[in-house]
Amino acid sequence: MLAMRDLKPAQLTQLQTSFPELTVLTMADLSETNLNDINIIYGYYQTTAGKTLLSQLLASSHSQLQWVQTISAGVDYLPFKALNDRHVLVTNASGIHAQSIAQNVFGYLLYFERALDQAVVAKSQKHYGIDTDKIVNLDDKNLLIFGPGHVGQQIAKVAKAFNMTVYGVSHSGQAKADFDEIVDDRHYEALLAKADYIVNIMPLTTETNKFFNRAFFDKLTTQPIFINVGRGPSVDEAALHGALTTGQLKAAALDVFDPEPLAATSPLWDDANLMITPHTSGYVQHFSHAYFNVFLPNLTQFMQDGTLVQNLVDMHKHY
Amino acid sequence: MLAMRDLKPAQLTQLQTSFPELTVLTMADLSETNLNDINIIYGYYQTTAGKTLLSQLLASSHSQLQWVQTISAGVDYLPFKALNDRHVLVTNASGIHAQSIAQNVFGYLLYFERALDQAVVAKSQKHYGIDTDKIVNLDDKNLLIFGPGHVGQQIAKVAKAFNMTVYGVSHSGQAKADFDEIVDDRHYEALLAKADYIVNIMPLTTETNKFFNRAFFDKLTTQPIFINVGRGPSVDEAALHGALTTGQLKAAALDVFDPEPLAATSPLWDDANLMITPHTSGYVQHFSHAYFNVFLPNLTQFMQDGTLVQNLVDMHKHY
Numbered sequence: 001m002l003a004m005r006d007l008k009p010a011q012l013t014q015l016q017t018s019f020p021e022l023t024v025l026t027m028a029d030l031s032e033t034n035l036n037d038i039n040i041i042y043g044y045y046q047t048t049a050g051k052t053l054l055s056q057l058l059a060s061s062h063s064q065l066q067w068v069q070t071i072s073a074g075v076d077y078l079p080f081k082a083l084n085d086r087h088v089l090v091t092n093a094s095g096i097h098a099q100s101i102a103q104n105v106f107g108y109l110l111y112f113e114r115a116l117d118q119a120v121v122a123k124s125q126k127h128y129g130i131d132t133d134k135i136v137n138l139d140d141k142n143l144l145i146f147g148p149g150h151v152g153q154q155i156a157k158v159a160k161a162f163n164m165t166v167y168g169v170s171h172s173g174q175a176k177a178d179f180d181e182i183v184d185d186r187h188y189e190a191l192l193a194k195a196d197y198i199v200n201i202m203p204l205t206t207e208t209n210k211f212f213n214r215a216f217f218d219k220l221t222t223q224p225i226f227i228n229v230g231r232g233p234s235v236d237e238a239a240l241h242g243a244l245t246t247g248q249l250k251a252a253a254l255d256v257f258d259p260e261p262l263a264a265t266s267p268l269w270d271d272a273n274l275m276i277t278p279h280t281s282g283y284v285q286h287f288s289h290a291y292f293n294v295f296l297p298n299l300t301q302f303m304q305d306g307t308l309v310q311n312l313v314d315m316h317k318h319y
Numbered sequence: 320m321l322a323m324r325d326l327k328p329a330q331l332t333q334l335q336t337s338f339p340e341l342t343v344l345t346m347a348d349l350s351e352t353n354l355n356d357i358n359i360i361y362g363y364y365q366t367t368a369g370k371t372l373l374s375q376l377l378a379s380s381h382s383q384l385q386w387v388q389t390i391s392a393g394v395d396y397l398p399f400k401a402l403n404d405r406h407v408l409v410t411n412a413s414g415i416h417a418q419s420i421a422q423n424v425f426g427y428l429l430y431f432e433r434a435l436d437q438a439v440v441a442k443s444q445k446h447y448g449i450d451t452d453k454i455v456n457l458d459d460k461n462l463l464i465f466g467p468g469h470v471g472q473q474i475a476k477v478a479k480a481f482n483m484t485v486y487g488v489s490h491s492g493q494a495k496a497d498f499d500e501i502v503d504d505r506h507y508e509a510l511l512a513k514a515d516y517i518v519n520i521m522p523l524t525t526e527t528n529k530f531f532n533r534a535f536f537d538k539l540t541t542q543p544i545f546i547n548v549g550r551g552p553s554v555d556e557a558a559l560h561g562a563l564t565t566g567q568l569k570a571a572a573l574d575v576f577d578p579e580p581l582a583a584t585s586p587l588w589d590d591a592n593l594m595i596t597p598h599t600s601g602y603v604q605h606f607s608h609a610y611f612n613v614f615l616p617n618l619t620q621f622m623q624d625g626t627l628v629q630n631l632v633d634m635h636k637h638y
Contacts, residue, residue, distance in 0.1 A: 099457075099458040100454075100456055103432070103458075103481065104429075106425060106429055107426075107435050110422055110425055110429060111426060111429075111430060111435055114422055114423050114596075115599065116426050116430055116594070117439075119596045119597075120436075120439065123593075123594070126583055128579075129580070129597050130596070130599060135419075135602045137418060137419055137422065138422055157480050158477065158481060161476050161479070161480035162418070162477060163418060260447075262447050269445040275438060275439070275442070276442045276447075277434075277438045277449070278441070280433075280438075280451055281433075284456060285455060
């Protein structure tokens, strides 16, 4: 097993105790002689070194690679065809980031709606007073979530505590807890007319690439706040800039961009009513602990029979 | 009935239809000849005109005043002894502000904990990046709420959706929904050692006046974030300034001050890690509607038998 992400000493001890037959290598241990012994990659992410290594293993007829555990929830960057051809299983880190991302979503909304943006400016001027006409209550507002997976469900749970009405859009349209209604992705247009807030947390696929484009923003009539905590390429940034400029959107918050980092020349930097976070919404304190705990049940099962119990990625859906 | 707060035309029509025997006066209608006819004051607040009028009515042996409906939830400013001597009932606006105040509380917390303060500064510099070591997750944190009334309970409800542990301190120590534990106000000190976040939403009484003073802040060991959405005089502002300066508090947010507005000379304006909102946390869109709906069931009962069904203030507890 190759640990691309460092294991803590206690985690390494736990692996060695539970699975004495398992050899754990780090990137520094790799050589031409042990490369093909790797059966599991723990902590895979799309660094240059990671991409090179994975290509090399998938191209080698002697590679023993059977399972890749990514560090991210979204896995759009993987070479799915090659992985599938070689019958390599992929598991993602879905679920670990849900709490964090939901917290950022409400951080953005409350910053705008409770006029905290004004409060920050007023304090810097030692001015006691804000324009209360700009203060908005979240309760009784309509939240529309594109992608009711782990993260979307946690966003919905908090939204219900704030007494919001929650709508979702998914591929299947299947009902989920805390959503008042979920429609499938061919029937969401009627919901746009109700949306006060729109959140994207869909995986990036060919269908969701540039999903939020000019045609989408042109359908909006309610001046919602738009939040992207999914993937950057799902949003046409020029169209978003346009929608903020024309007022089709009241405000927006973006945590992801295409490409990242956001170019210094992007017009988004100058957009008023836009909050930018640098792909940090999913940041988790004690990530190492949470991540290892997603991996361990899978490893236990894998060592018994080569199968996995959770977070398995569908090689055709790519999420 | 005197309407110190304007009634909307539809509300006035509703009153005239339901209670044809009721005469509704506005402040402009008042004269020496009708002053003593006032039996109800709707929308009372501590303006100079309000205070003068109330004193005059309470001092007049011919006054018919029976009931004062305040515009605020906290009623610490009322002349309780005189009201009690004259057997005047008081109802407050408790409950109307709960959703709004809870939203501000989480707006403050998420602004600090999800490093949105850094994000705002970084955007102004067109800089993509923040110090992720400063990002904190709310889940699994301990929230300590002083005052588990309507507002405190709504704060607790949202905190549970964020997977926080919620403690409360009240006069009775009586259990409430969404609180993991509530202790009485003589036994809260053990909870201070666990507190990541402390919120004050207690009514202002002689017991809560300057409750959050230097002795209180000196007991803190966890560098919590402190939020005051209750009443300004419950906090010793000089002690709070000291606690922010020494780092006893990680950060703070204040919506209320003593006096208001906060003086331009206050050292609080220069405190880093302090958010100031100008008594706007309870701001409610469509307040007029919500307020009238708190009043109406009471008026209906009052017109029948002179009693009230909700939001009655205890003349000895003062809340």
